[in-house]
Amino acid sequence: MEGNKNIFNSDCDSEDVPKWINKDYLERVLKNYFKDNSLKILDFYTKLATKKGENYASLVIRVVIEYENKNLKYNIGKYIIKLSVEGDPIMARVIKEYRAFEDEMLLYSEAFPKILDLINTKSDLKDLALFPKPIYCDFEHNAIILEDLLQRDYKSADRVKGLDEQHAKLALKKLAVFHACSVILDQQDPGCFKKFDHGVYNRYSDGISEFFCKTMYKVCNVIQNFGGEFINYSKKIRNLIPHWVEKERQCYDPKPNQLNVLAHGDFWSTNIMFKYDESGRPIDAILIDFQFTVWASPAIDLHFFVNTSLAGVPNIEEMENYVRFYYKEFLETLKLFDFETKLKIPNSEEFVCDFWENGFNALQNSFLDKSISFMEDDSAACPEAIFNEGEKRERFQLAMISNKRIQEHWKILIPIFDKKGLLDL
Structure with a gap:
């Protein structure tokens, strides 16, 4: 030993x-x-x-x-x-308001066992790994004990480099199965996931909204300095900031009589692990960290993913191709269960339209979340910087917005977002 x-x-x-x-x-x-x-x-x-x-x-x-x-x-x-999280009282209070840990424990103790039972009824899905295997949920200590995925040779991808097509499609396939299973379970027990309503933006807490909005003003200053047409783009984005929280909340609200799923809520490369074959080719993916899971449009996860996790900067065609790939996998999973519903499942093109209709979250993902994923100076990243004013926050914001790679990313994406009407009030 x-x-x-x-x-x-x-x-x-x-x-x-x-x-x-x-x-x-x-x-x-x-x-x-x-x-x-x-x-x-x-x-x-x-x-x-x-x-x-x-x-x-x-x-x-x-x-x-x-x-x-x-x-x-x-x-x-x-x-x-x-x-x-314990320690910083402000941070602990905000996390409690978000029910981040409470909801994740409920998922592992109640919802995920039902999803596992469901997928194991179909030979095509049997033993499919969607999330880590839970060992114990300790409600006394607010602790979750899970299998260590490293033991099964799952690894994290390089968040700064981003995911290539092979990685991306593996991740989206698992997301599609996860979403489809939640739709089927909701049909069996209507409203069973509606209690998961504390996403990153919700109707109960302003916890991290203040940090995001103040950072967006700094983002606008950077965009304005690009000059030319970006001066006008900067003005349009600045005009959105007073409405930012409400427009985001509308993205996270469930859509009556439309397709809703149990969205991961924080679906980017950091929260996906991959298994590789001997040649280094990715052969499987598994989802982790369900602290902001929410019953909402699947567009929440899709925008988060395509705007934070892909290698390079995707254009409209590439984004929509990934959305169509996800939709195909989602629909095939529903068909495995002979799915029937009173709700109309949109066809592929309608689904792409819904993706853009719920697209305001793409701004959050690209300007803020992607900036964090591009950060190479980990020393500037700490929870206290989000929840407290001061020097730590200033360093964090500077590290987010001064990265040249993220600025080039914005130069490509902002005209796309404007063309799609996402910069309009």
Whole structure:
């Protein structure tokens, strides 16, 4: 066992791991999960799983456990423990208002088991991995224990480089199955997902809206400095800012008598992991981090994805091709279940029109979310910068808007958004 002590390096971040995450606690969890009261933990090691800026709503801990089962067989288990954010009182209050952790726990404990049961009824989908396998939801400590996907050779893609077509289509196929399953379950139990109504923009909290809006004024200053036609674009975008929150809330509101799904709500490359074959070709994708899941239009996830996660800058044709690919996979999943509904499922072209009709979120994704994904200076990214005024926020905003790659991105996308009417009040 001595060799296994190097699974993590000596910097184990032990001061950041709550004291209740100890041998006795983990042993109880594994005994319950494996239904083995004789299971015995021999040793365990912990380390923070995310770098600065990669997760704003949770503390994520990676744990490796050495244990023996009832047959005295030696095992190594690798798990992720997600904890609700504590510490900064403002940040903790806002995250609580968003129900980010509460909703994710409900998903893993109630909704996801139903989705798994559903997909396992079809041989074409059986054992399909959509999300990490839950080990335990601890409502006392606000903790979720999940399988560590690294154990199954899933890896994160390079968020700065972006996803090529192979990666993108794998991710969209999994998203389509996830969305389609939620539609089917909603038909079986109408309204079962309506309680998930605390997306990034919602009707209950202004938590991070103030940061986004103030950053948008700085974005407008950068765009104005591009000169030429961009001076007018900057004015149009600046006129949108007082209406920004309400227009975003309308995107996140469920659409009566239209297609609604259980949207991931934060669907970008950081929240997707991939498995690769020996040649390095991506062969599977799995979705993670469901802290802002919301019952809403699928356009929420599609705009988030195409405007934050693709390599290069997509034009209208490329965006719509990805939307059509998603739609085909979505429809094929519904057909597997002989889906029937009183709601009209739009055809492919109608779906593309709906995508643009719910397109205001593309501005948020491109000006703000993409700016974060392009940041190469992780030291500037910290949750406190979003929730508190001051020097940390100024550094964060500067790192977001001064990146030359994101500025070139804006120069290409802004005329597209204007052509689609997204810059109009």
